[in-house]
């Protein structure tokens with residue numbers, strides 16, 4: 599398996615510790631995560647010459663959907679962040695005698711990622727695995743994190759980032775990369791260890807600040823999990839990305855789009871905009887789409903590919 603182009607870079611620490619895996623461009627039209635991983639690796643290499651920085655454990659940065667990233671498309675046949683079903687994972691893990699050679703498109707991407715993750719964990723035998731899945735959104739104002747909700751360690755890690763934590767998505771998205779890799783490593787790894795993970799949405803697709811925010815997220819997570827004791831690598835003056843936003847919200851509504859039907863969000867909506875019940879938000883296949891209730895708007899769809907029109911969230915004050 600040739601992973602040379604998929605792997606953005608590897609940094610091997612001087613002592614044992616966690617394995618931090620950062621994934622960029624699981625959606626191929628979201629380059630900010632890849633750029634941030636490249637910059638983070640450069641910073642870590644520079645800092646590594648400093649005696650105060652002792653990088654514990656190992657870091658790997660990978661491209662999620664390599665073919666789509668090269669083509670600057672969100673995906674080809676399937677959204678790679680909805681593809682990780684348990685039966686498909688079971689099937690892929692059991693492949694032998696080159697069965698994987700018949701795979702196409704996103705299934706091939708998924709297979710390579712599974713092998714890569716399992717091999718990395720077997721090689722480094724980490725104390726724990728932390729997955730940081732870097733994304734951006736088509737609308738502006740979308741800076742937030744989505745932890746693996748069933749894992750308190752992941753939620754705690756997300757709460758350290760200077761951005762709102764969004765709960766309630768895990769149950770509405772099936773087959774995400776985070777859920778899938780967590781499943782793969784907990785069931786099939788030769789070196790069982792805890793797995794924590796979160797997705798970080800760093801802003802609008804081509805916004806320059808989205809790269810900077812992703813670098814900050816990488817640095818905060820690397821420090822929090824004990825990889826680095828010194829993170830002077832980034833200017834943290836912008837670190838409070840969203841001071842006026844709620845710290846914690848829970849999704850309570852998703853507007854799904856049926857495949858092949860039209861959906862056109864009315865212009866001007868941004869993430870975390872507060873919407874009143876009945877507000878006209880979009881044009882769908884059955885006419886104007888009105889908001890079913892009041893709440894914070896999240897991920898309004900302003901791109902042609904995608905099956906979720908928008909989400910509504912409410913503020914909550916507890917992490918349970």
Ligand SMILES: [Zn+2]
Pocket residue numbers: 624625628733734
């Ligand atoms: Zn994405």
